[in-house]
Amino acid sequence: MTRAMKPKMSEARPRVEGLYVITRADPCRGxxxxxxxxxxLEGGARVVQLRDKNATTRQLLxxxxxxxxxxxxxxxLFFVNDRLDxxxxxxxxxxxxxxxxxxxxxxxxxxxxxxxxxxxxxxPEEALEAAxxxxxxxxxxxxxATPSKEDAGxxxxxxxxxxxxxxxxxxxxxxxxxxxxxxxxxxxxxxDGIAVLSAISRAQDMTxxxxxxxxxxxxxxxxxx
Amino acid sequence: MTRAMKPKMSEARPRVEGLYVITRADPCRGxxxxxxxxxxLEGGARVVQLRDKNATTRQLLxxxxxxxxxxxxxxxLFFVNDRLDxxxxxxxxxxxxxxxxxxxxxxxxxxxxxxxxxxxxxxPEEALEAAxxxxxxxxxxxxxATPSKEDAGxxxxxxxxxxxxxxxxxxxxxxxxxxxxxxxxxxxxxxDGIAVLSAISRAQDMTxxxxxxxxxxxxxxxxxx
Numbered sequence: 090m091t092r093a094m095k096p097k098m099s100e101a102r103p104r105v106e107g108l109y110v111i112t113r114a115d116p117c118r119g120x121x122x123x124x125x126x127x128x129x130l131e132g133g134a135r136v137v138q139l140r141d142k143n144a145t146t147r148q149l150l151x152x153x154x155x156x157x158x159x160x161x162x163x164x165x166l167f168f169v170n171d172r173l174d175x176x177x178x179x180x181x182x183x184x185x186x187x188x189x190x191x192x193x194x195x196x197x198x199x200x201x202x203x204x205x206x207x208x209x210x211x212x213p214e215e216a217l218e219a220a221x222x223x224x225x226x227x228x229x230x231x232x233x234a235t236p237s238k239e240d241a242g243x244x245x246x247x248x249x250x251x252x253x254x255x256x257x258x259x260x261x262x263x264x265x266x267x268x269x270x271x272x273x274x275x276x277x278x279x280x281d282g283i284a285v286l287s288a289i290s291r292a293q294d295m296t297x298x299x300x301x302x303x304x305x306x307x308x309x310x311x312x313x314x
Numbered sequence: 315m316t317r318a319m320k321p322k323m324s325e326a327r328p329r330v331e332g333l334y335v336i337t338r339a340d341p342c343r344g345x346x347x348x349x350x351x352x353x354x355l356e357g358g359a360r361v362v363q364l365r366d367k368n369a370t371t372r373q374l375l376x377x378x379x380x381x382x383x384x385x386x387x388x389x390x391l392f393f394v395n396d397r398l399d400x401x402x403x404x405x406x407x408x409x410x411x412x413x414x415x416x417x418x419x420x421x422x423x424x425x426x427x428x429x430x431x432x433x434x435x436x437x438p439e440e441a442l443e444a445a446x447x448x449x450x451x452x453x454x455x456x457x458x459a460t461p462s463k464e465d466a467g468x469x470x471x472x473x474x475x476x477x478x479x480x481x482x483x484x485x486x487x488x489x490x491x492x493x494x495x496x497x498x499x500x501x502x503x504x505x506d507g508i509a510v511l512s513a514i515s516r517a518q519d520m521t522x523x524x525x526x527x528x529x530x531x532x533x534x535x536x537x538x539x
Contacts, residue, residue: 145414145415146396146397146414146415146416147413147414147415147416147417148414150416150420171371172371172399173399174397174398174399174416174424175416177424178416178420178421178424188372189370189371189372189373190370190371190372191371191372191375191399191400191403192372195375195403199399199402199403
């Protein structure tokens with residue numbers, strides 16, 4: 090593929106913001122990653138992240154390829170959690186890296202400008218480090234207590250968003266226990282987007298749950314103007 | 315780095331053969347991946363593969379970086395099981411792909427000539443498919459019953475080595491339940507190398523166990539000439 094056919098991401102890097110849905114397969118309910126993604130996109134999600142620490146690489150790749158199609162059709166961004174190899178193989182827009190994953194610097198060296206890189210940060214120091222290493226956005230949390238991440242530390246509250254906004258201009262995606270009731274406080278603190286997991290995957294009507302959050306974000310954005 | 319400084323692998327692709335040790339950390343015995351690798355290399359292993367399906371990516375990368383140093387010092391090859399991203403990040407010689415991992419073709423597309431690719435095969439059809447997709451060697455097994463791989467099918471016996479040798483010239487690394495007692499039969503069937511896991515990691519003296527197998531392989535090779 091020539092450069093003219095596929096402009097480099099660095100030339101027009103999309104901004105990560107809005108409703109950011111992290112998929113979780115729920116075998117007990119018979120809900121797959123792709124189904125969560127499809128419902129979230131129908132509800133207006135701007136970003137989907139595929140996260141599955143238990144799947145085999147082949148299973149993860151197959152789910153990623155399906156979600157790549159869905160997000161492309163919806164004009165939404167697609168990230169793979171942790172797995173840079175799967176992100177590249179599925180032609181995802183990016184990879185999200187937590188503290189147990191590849192260092193941001195290593196991932197940037199391997200992926201060049203082929204992938205956007207999201208990095209988890211729970212302190213201003215981690216935020217600065219990720220920014221210097223080449224991250225494109227920050228996943229900041231956990232803001233509130235959450236049943237979705239067993240190894241999460243104590244909730245940080247919305248104050249962490251203000252503290253991190255003070256040291257970097259990278260987009261902040263707040264994560265951890267966010268739902269329709271507390272999302273407004275997160276946006277008021279300056280988050281550029283909110284990431285949800287249980288709020289969608291555990292909802293009776295996943296599309297309605299996503300739409301509700303998207304409207305909440307839009308309403309807030311309009312009032313800010 | 316210029317081309318002159320680092321010749322492409324395709325220009326002088328090393329042949330995968332000899333004693334191929336798959337590391338297994340044994341926390342109960344306090345044995346790390348690096349310690350298995352070190353002992354195996356001291357015993358003369360020509361290839362080390364890091365395999366750990368439970369480690370985090372960061373843990374795997376750290377083990378890979380240590381084993382990369384050890385194998386480089388010993389002039390041995392280093393493969394990472396499954397994880398193409400970790401193999402690239404640690405500058406391993408290659409990645410080994412099983413049926414639950416990335417397809418060989420996908421991995422070849424992503425890695426180009428930066429990595430050797432090993433592929434598991436348990437039938438001549440799978441062997442041919444892997445060869446056409448760009449594999450550099452085949453891991454063939456399980457030859458004998460093994461406690462190391464719970465999801466292994468019934469043992470194939472040494473006959474599978476002859477059957478696969480009949481359809482491809484790729485090096486064959488036989489795997490599965492191989493030890494000092496049955497290795498000779500495996501070599502007589504035409505294997506270019508033997509991969510061991512328990513035979514090293516469960517040995518009281520891992521270096522002696524590796525040396526014993528290396529001598530067995532050398533003696534066999536000399537007699538063949």
